[in-house]
Amino acid sequence: MDIKLKLFIRNYNGGPGVRISWGEQMLFDQILAKKGLNEISLNVDKFALPNSLIIEMYNKDMRHDTLLDENKNIIDDKACYIAEVCFGDIALTQELFLFNFKKESGDVSSNNVYMGFNGKFTVDITSDNLHEWYHGLQKHLLTNTEKFDYEQFKTEIFGINKINYSIKY
Amino acid sequence: MKKCDILILTCPVIFTNAPLQAPAILKAVLEKNGYKAHTYDLNHELQKLDDSDRERHDILKNYFTFGTLVDKQNIVLVENYIKSIRDFIFNEYDTKHIALSVFTYQSQKFAELLASSIKEFNSDIGIVAGGQGIMSSGINGKLEWVHGLKGSKIIDAYIVSEGERSLINYLKIKKAKGLNNDDWEQLTDLDAEPYPNYDDYNLDEYKSKKLLITGSRGCVRHCTFCDIHTHWKKFVWRSGKEIASEMVSQSKKYGINKFLFTDSLINGSMKAYRDFINTMSEHNETTDDKISWHGQFIVRGLKQMTEDDWILTKKSGGDGLFLGVESGSEKIRDDMKKQFSDQDMDEFVEQAWKNKVSVSFGMIVGYPTETYDDFLETLKMFKRYQKYKEIFVEVALGTTLSILPGTPMAETFKNEMDLNNGENFWLYYKNPSLDFKERIKRRMILGEECIKMGYPVLNQNDDMKLLHFLYSVYKKNKKQIMFDLNTENVNNQKLS
Numbered sequence: 001m002d003i004k005l006k007l008f009i010r011n012y013n014g015g016p017g018v019r020i021s022w023g024e025q026m027l028f029d030q031i032l033a034k035k036g037l038n039e040i041s042l043n044v045d046k047f048a049l050p051n052s053l054i055i056e057m058y059n060k061d062m063r064h065d066t067l068l069d070e071n072k073n074i075i076d077d078k079a080c081y082i083a084e085v086c087f088g089d090i091a092l093t094q095e096l097f098l099f100n101f102k103k104e105s106g107d108v109s110s111n112n113v114y115m116g117f118n119g120k121f122t123v124d125i126t127s128d129n130l131h132e133w134y135h136g137l138q139k140h141l142l143t144n145t146e147k148f149d150y151e152q153f154k155t156e157i158f159g160i161n162k163i164n165y166s167i168k169y
Numbered sequence: 170m171k172k173c174d175i176l177i178l179t180c181p182v183i184f185t186n187a188p189l190q191a192p193a194i195l196k197a198v199l200e201k202n203g204y205k206a207h208t209y210d211l212n213h214e215l216q217k218l219d220d221s222d223r224e225r226h227d228i229l230k231n232y233f234t235f236g237t238l239v240d241k242q243n244i245v246l247v248e249n250y251i252k253s254i255r256d257f258i259f260n261e262y263d264t265k266h267i268a269l270s271v272f273t274y275q276s277q278k279f280a281e282l283l284a285s286s287i288k289e290f291n292s293d294i295g296i297v298a299g300g301q302g303i304m305s306s307g308i309n310g311k312l313e314w315v316h317g318l319k320g321s322k323i324i325d326a327y328i329v330s331e332g333e334r335s336l337i338n339y340l341k342i343k344k345a346k347g348l349n350n351d352d353w354e355q356l357t358d359l360d361a362e363p364y365p366n367y368d369d370y371n372l373d374e375y376k377s378k379k380l381l382i383t384g385s386r387g388c389v390r391h392c393t394f395c396d397i398h399t400h401w402k403k404f405v406w407r408s409g410k411e412i413a414s415e416m417v418s419q420s421k422k423y424g425i426n427k428f429l430f431t432d433s434l435i436n437g438s439m440k441a442y443r444d445f446i447n448t449m450s451e452h453n454e455t456t457d458d459k460i461s462w463h464g465q466f467i468v469r470g471l472k473q474m475t476e477d478d479w480i481l482t483k484k485s486g487g488d489g490l491f492l493g494v495e496s497g498s499e500k501i502r503d504d505m506k507k508q509f510s511d512q513d514m515d516e517f518v519e520q521a522w523k524n525k526v527s528v529s530f531g532m533i534v535g536y537p538t539e540t541y542d543d544f545l546e547t548l549k550m551f552k553r554y555q556k557y558k559e560i561f562v563e564v565a566l567g568t569t570l571s572i573l574p575g576t577p578m579a580e581t582f583k584n585e586m587d588l589n590n591g592e593n594f595w596l597y598y599k600n601p602s603l604d605f606k607e608r609i610k611r612r613m614i615l616g617e618e619c620i621k622m623g624y625p626v627l628n629q630n631d632d633m634k635l636l637h638f639l640y641s642v643y644k645k646n647k648k649q650i651m652f653d654l655n656t657e658n659v660n661n662q663k664l665s
Binding site for chain 1 (some may be wrong): 634
């Protein structure tokens with residue numbers, strides 16, 4: 001199985017360390033020094049399910065690796081933003097917000113794909129059928145999407161100037 | 170303990186509040202053939218959990234339906250639930266065989282887990298799985314799932330399509346057409362079959378106070394978007410008198426007077442239909458416990474369905490005819506092979522209104538050949554029937570036409586269409602302006618105009634929410650996985 005990741009890196013003080021493992025099997029372990037998009041392609045020979053993909057950020061010292069201005073706004077950081085994870089032809093983007101990020105301290109946050117602390121982001125594939133599992137994620141997203149706004153959707157479909165259509169029949 | 174030759178279990182998840190018919194039919198057939206059979210509705214058991222422990226119910230339902238858990242720690246809940254069901258079965262029943270009724274693919278996960286658990290506990294129990302849900306991707310789908318279970322000895326046998334003969338053959342000779350193969354033989358004399366036996370069900374517990382009934386199998390039409398006619402080898406129907414007799418008998422036995430036909434078309438055979446409404450009308454005129462019925466119906470003009478037929482339809486208890494109208498354009502309906510004209514439609518709706526028989530319309534927005542003028546014909550049709558809107562129970566506008574790979578429609582258009590990464594995203598080269606965005610636009614207009622005209626549009630908000638989601642997938646050029654377009658009831662599941 002091909003596993004591809006798109007990670008956006010903030011590389012202050014040399015960039016974060018990123019480890020990626022498939023269950024117990026370590027697939028990748030590097031300091032990502034390149035700022036911006038880092039595309040990582042991996043391959044797993046024995047893709048047995050259910051299992052978990054774990055993306056771990058390490059090598060961040062919270063005392064020194066975040067650059068603040070005088071008003072304590074972050075102006076640079078050592079961090080990793082997970083933009084996309086692909087298992088074969090299945091690409092997870094907004095679905096990633098359903099998974100948990102566990103900080104080194106033990107705190108768990110959800111609805112977050114920005115790793116600003118050392119910790120592990122875990123994509124749990126809880127089914128033995130990848131497509132069935134992905135189908136479930138879509139369904140879950142759909143039923144839990146609160147931000148649906150019909151007028152906004154209509155504007156997107158009709159265009160701003162045509163939303164008040166007039167039709168004769 | 171209840172001793173029996175075979176225990177028939179209804180596997181969740183099925184979105185219905187009514188008892189399913191298949192296990193009750195099989196019980197009746199088995200007992201007619203000298204076997205002792207019990208039925209148990211595990212779908213209903215899961216639904217009861219919704220009242221007592223909603224959080225647990227939702228976790229289990231989600232896992233059984235889609236095979237997923239947001240928190241994998243909850244797998245313990247699933248395992249414990251399966252174990253509790255298994256223990257209940259072995260504590261309550263002394264049986265040599267278990268039949269798993271798998272109604273849709275959404276029952277596969279539960280069936281698999283339960284069968285594994287049963288085999289681990291007692292490998293001597295014979296397990297047979299059947300029902301349309303043993304196939305993947307629709308009624309004519311593949312048997313990969315059930316082959317896998319049989320190969321790994323989780324089940325001993327499977328039955329393709331009708332189970333009446335095959336289940337007897339499973340118990341008797343272990344080898345037959347339709348048993349462990351897809352070379353099944355369709356029953357041709359439905360009148361010879363016994364009435365469904367619901368004696369094991371506590372019908373008072375079901376929220377839906379109606380029983381299912383089958384008057385025919387198959388369909389007389391060959392609509393291009395439908396795969397029913399490619400599954401059923403023949404259109405087979407019961408005599409009208411037999412159907413009426415079953416309704417009267419079941420209503421007396423179980424105290425339920427409402428019936429829902431499972432047929433693709435109630436009035437596929439007009440001869441049988443006339444016998445049925447004549448007999449039921451006579452019954453209803455002589456009793457205070459009047460019977461009523463509803464189901465899917467085909468539009469017929471007055472040449473085929475006369476004014477007398479309409480009067481008797483009402484008297485017989487007909488109320489709630491679901492019509493697959495699909496489009497207001499006669500040309501598009503011809504393309505779909507629906508085979509009814511605008512005049513037929515006009516006569517039908519007028520007669521329904523005159524006789525106070527309620528109707529529902531099922532529509533398809535964005536058939537591949539639909540032009541903008543064809544779409545306007547649909548709006549004109551609703552405008553024409555606005556004066557009859559009181560008889561409309563619902564108008565189902567759907568979420569635009571979806572085309573599954575392998576279905577007759579995908580085959581028909583295969584050289585002229587790009588399925589474009591998803592069942593909803595197709596593009597027909599000969600009508601390229603009708604892309605997914607345009608179809609959504611037409612669906613929006615139709616929904617808004619129907620609501621303005623006062624029609625009860627079904628699931629308008631949910632449909633829009635689903636389209637919004639699908640459009641977000643489409644925009645990103647992502648692949649649409651086979652989506653659950655089924656919503657809350659068994660009718661919708663069947664239609665999709």
